[in-house]
Amino acid sequence: MDVRPFFLLSQSYIAGLQSRIRTGIQHWESRWGTQIPNTLQIRSPQSLPSNDRQGVWQTWYGQAGLSVLVKSEDVERFCDQVLFADRRQTSLSDRHLESGLAPLVVSQAAADFVQQLLSAVREQPYAAQHHEQPTALPTEIFRAGADVLLISWADTQGKPLNLLVTGLPTPAIRSLGRPNQSWRQAIGKQHLQVKVELGQVELTVGQIETLRLGDVVKLDQSLDAPLLVRDDQDTPIFHCHPGTQHGHRAISLIKLKV
Template sequence: MADILSQSEIDALLSALSTGEMNAEELKDEEKKQRIRTYDFKRALRFSKDQIRSLTRIHENYARLLTSYFSAQLRTYVQISVASVDQLPYEEFIRSIPSATVLNVIEAPPLEGHLIIEVNPNIAYAMLDRLLGGNGESMNKIENLTEIETDLMKGLFEGGLQALKDAWSSVEHEINPTLIELETNPQFLQLVSPNETVIVISLSAMIGKSSGMINLCLPHVVLEPVIPKLSMHYWMNEKKNDVTTEEYKALKNSVEHSYIKVIANLGNSQITIGELLNLRAGDVIKLDQHLDQPIVVNIDGLPKFLAQPGRRQKQIAVQIIKNISEEDDVDE
C-alpha cells in the first residue's frame, strides 16, 4: 500500500511542481523503475501480521492469568504484561538471553516439539526469595542453585502452566503443557536448528521491587499445526458458530422473562424537614416539572426514555416519545 501524504506534504509537492523544482515526467519514470527490497532468508518472516496479533491477544490473557497466579503464590505485588512479540531466528534468541538464567523446557501435546519459558535471574531469584520467606529481593546466584531451590522453582513454574493452557483454549485448541526440564545454561539447549524461525513473546514482570523479563520462545515448527487457527477470519467464524440454535432459543427465552424495574419520574421537589413532618392527607406538593416538559423513564436506575404522562383505559400511563442518548442532558 502506498504511503498517505499529509496535507503539508501535498502542498510542498504541488509547490515544487509549479516552480519547476521537480519534473512530473521524472516522477513517472521513477515510478516505472523496478523497486528492489532486501530480504534476509535467515530471518524469514513466517508469521503474518494477523497471526502476530492473535498471538499477542492470547498472551495478553496469559499475562493476566499469570499475574493472578504469582500474586497468590508469592503473596506480594506482581504485575506482568506483554512488552513485545517478535519473530526471529532461534540462534538470535539464544544469544539475546543471559548466559546464566532459568530456562523451563515445556512439552505441550498434541503439539510436537518443545517450548521455552525463560525467566530473567532478577525475577527468578526474587520469586525464590519470597518462597523461602524473604522480602523478594533479587540476587543473581542462578548458577549455584541447590536441589531444594531447584525443586521449589520447578513447583512454582509447573503451577503456572495452567495459565498457559487456559490462554490457548481461547483459540479452540487444547494443549497440555508439562515441565520436563529446568536448565540454567542456554548453550545446552539446541531444540531446533539455529535458523528456525521462532516467536518470542516478551513479558515485562515486576515482583515486589524487582523487575525483569519473562520470554516465551515458540518455534514455528511447533506452532505449525495451529497456525491456520491464528487468523482473525477463522477465529471470528468459530465464535459465530459457538452458540447452537437450541442454546440461542434458551438464552432468548430466559432474557425475555427477566424482570426489570421501570420507574417514571414525574418530577422532583425540595421541602424542609419541618414541612415533611407537618404533611397531612390531601396536602399538595409542588413539583419542579412543567406540564409541557417530558418526564424521564428509568430502567433499573438508568435514564433510558423520555415520555409524556396520560391515561390508558382509565389507568395512569406514560407514552414513550424518545430514547435518551449519551448527548442528551437529562436531570434524573
C-alpha cells in the same frame, strides 16, 4: 490471513498465577528447609530494564512449548543465597559446606525450583531440562501480546532473579453465545427498571412539618406537559403521556430524551 495469537495479561490471570506459584514455592521451601523472601512479582516482559536484558541467557525446556529463560547461573546463585547465606555469615558448621557438596545441593535445588515454577504455570506436574547453550534474548519476546511473562524475586541481599516464562497456555475464553449472535439478541432478555417522574416541588422544612394526610401539594408540572421517564441510573430516556390500559395505569411514549 495469518493472525498471530495475542496473550492478554489480565489482573485475574496474574492473581491466580501468583497463588499457584506461592503454593508451589511453599512445597519447595518445605523440601529444602529454607524460606524465600516474599518479593514475588509477575509483570509484562516490557517492564524488564534494557540493561537487564543484556548478557548470556540460558533456557530450561519443558513440555508443550513451555520454557524458562534465565541469565546464566542466576537460579543457582539465588538458591545458594537462600540456602547458605545465613550459615556462611554466622560461620555455622554445615556438612554440605564442609564436604564441598554445596554446589551439587544448589544445582538440585535450582532444578527443583524451576520445575515447581513451571508446574504452577501449567497447573500440572512438570519436568524441565536445562539447556546449557547460551543465547541472546529474541526481540519478539518484548512485543505486545507475546505469550511471555516476567516472573521475578529479590534475594536476601535485594539482588533480583528474573525469569522469562515463554509459551504460556492461552487462558480459556468463556463463550457468551453463538458467534453470529447479534448485539440486540444478546441483550434482548436483560431487564431494565424504569420510573416515571410526575413532577417536582420545593418545600421548606417548616412546610414539610405541617403536612397532614389529605393535604394537596401542587407540583411544577402542568397537566398537558409530558412526563419524564428515567432508567435505574436516574438518567432521562423518554418523554411520555400518562393514561390507562386494560385497567392498569400506563404511559404512552412520545419521544426520546436527547
